[in-house]
């Protein structure tokens with residue numbers, strides 16, 4: 001188990017190095033960093049001095065090492081647009097994105113598992129047919145359309161919920177949360193639902209398929225033959241086995257929830273990292289873009305690690321045979 | 328004579344398909360006495376498993392019991408409510424499936440699976456259930472049961488797992504155990520041990536066994552009576568010794584690999600030529616007629632029902648329908 005985790009950690013470091021390389025190339029070669037930092041009126045000679053001072057004339061390899069060294073310390077330079085350290089910018093936007101991501105991941109997970117189990121157990125019923133049809137729509141409609149439709153119905157027509165922003169926020173140290181005020185909670189509902197729908201349908205379909213598969217296994221038949229109750233069979237034996245693959249997908253989905261948040265944050269003017277990224281792309285604010293790339297990669301890598309460890313917690317077969325079987 | 332523990336009458340299991348209704352079990356009747364071991368043999372697809380599944384109410388859709396009665400200690404158990412059926416399964420009829428590698432839930436400890444089953448059926452405390460589970464594992468021959476009970480299924484070998492399955496089938500003390508090819512998936516070297524364990528532990532508890540198998544050798548050593556199934560029907564049933572020594576139905580004769588005693592010329596039948604018809608193509612009359620060496624006109628038209636040929640013995644074959652039921656008439 002320890003060997004496996006160490007191996008996974010090593011893999012994670014490799015992945016991060018690779019992403020750092022891409023981010024570095026983007027940072028260094030998309031546009032001219034000096035030209036972006038200074039006005040056009042600065043003279044060539046002065047620019048050359050800056051170039052030297054910033055180390056842009058050093059060998060590329062040295063520059064890459066420095067880039068990584070800085071990245072490890074959380075330093076990604078200064079935003080061209082806002083003239084603020086990128087790390088500060090991202091940290092100030094992070095709480096909004098994380099709260100949104102967790103709210104929608106929770107909705108997706110609970111809703112997806114519940115509907116998946118329901119449709120698997122009520123195979124062939126009218127409700128199942130309706131849910132499956134609706135889920136097809138959910139998968140195929142683009143996020144922004146769903147967001148706009150929800151805004152139209154619940155904000156414009158019914159006027160129940162706000163259509164943009166985070167509402168009132170409360171400072172908890174550096175973390176600014178919207179989950180402690182009524183307007184904050186009301187504000188997160190629509191974007192969280194919008195962001196969750198795609199993952200929800202995905203999880204639901206996965207749970208349903210897995211559950212149907214598990215229900216056909218011999219050990220479920222044997223559990224029935226022993227006279228166990230439906231509840232024990234469906235929610236104990238079957239669901240637990242269903243969750244093994246669901247954990248992986250859900251974990252990865254949490255990563256993509258954060259990544260997909262770009263669109264939702266834009267539609268709902270949610271002040272998170274995603275909307276920061278979009279505005280940065282519009283003005284080619286390369287340091288922010290590079291840092292965002294690293295950030296998303298980091299999120300995926302960490303989630304992957306957690307998923308691997310969760311596997312061990314759920315599946316005893318991996319635990320005992322150690323690294324060999326865990327592969 | 329005592330009342331039978333299990334009494335199956337006219338059991339018929341059908342599968343509606345697009346190309347018509349398939350009858351997997353056709354008008355099957357037999358009894359199992361308390362404590363008795365009934366062997367059930369037949370080729371693959373003969374309907375052995377389906378008969379077992381019907382008894383315990385686990386036929387998968389679209390299959391269904393189309394006719395017949397199943398009585399356990401005189402009470403109907405076919406077509407009863409799901410909750411009533413749950414008090415039969417595990418508690419009064421235990422089931423052992425073929426493959427111990429897939430019968431146990433891989434994510435649950437052995438202890439959890441046994442204790443859960445015991446506590447579903449018997450009103451005893453957790454500690455007491457655990458004590459019983461350990462005792463039972465000990466009985467089925469799991470060494471160091473006290474420690475091994477908290478292991479997961481994958482930590483046991485195939486033979487050991489089948490012992491665990493036997494313990495699970497018996498943990499709520501059923502009166503009947505249906506064992507569907509309990510050793511087919513195991514190493515030849517442990518098959519005999521498993522059969523012995525099962526037989527001993529059922530005998531200790533007075534549980535009857537319905538032992539489904541391909542292996543006549545196992546039946547010869549284990550069963551009191553044997554039912555031979557062919558294409559969904561019982562073609563011969565009787566005490567094991569008699570059927571082995573003196574099989575009457577031409578199919579059983581072939582199955583026993585014996586020298587046919589009915590015919591005058593002693594021709595050795597090592598193997599029956601041909602194969603069992605598919606359910607969609609069962610011939611008219613006797614289902615065995617295309618393969619039967621002693622087939623005659625009537626066999627191709629009328630379907631034989633079981634005929635009593637001796638005390639406790641029935642054979643479904645027209646050879647035995649006449650008063651001069653020595654069978655020689657048509658040889």
Ligand SMILES: Nc1ncnc2c1ncn2[C@@H]1O[C@H](COP(=O)(O)OP(=O)(O)OP(=O)(O)O)[C@@H](O)[C@H]1O
Pocket residue numbers: 342344349351369370371372373374375376377378388389390606
């Ligand atoms: N879902 C189904 N639809 C149609 N026919 C089926 C279905 N399931 C089983 N059957 C048929 O029912 C018949 C009886 O099957 P059963 O499993 O009882 O045979 P068996 O005697 O146990 O054979 P084996 O020795 O291979 O286990 C077979 O001919 C099989 O093809």
Ligand code: SF4
Pocket residue numbers: 576577578613614615616617619620621622623626631643644645646
């Ligand atoms: S009924 Fe006829 S075909 Fe069938 S087994 Fe008897 S002799 Fe053979």
Ligand SMILES: [Mg+2]
Pocket residue numbers: 375376377507
């Ligand atoms: Mg079978």
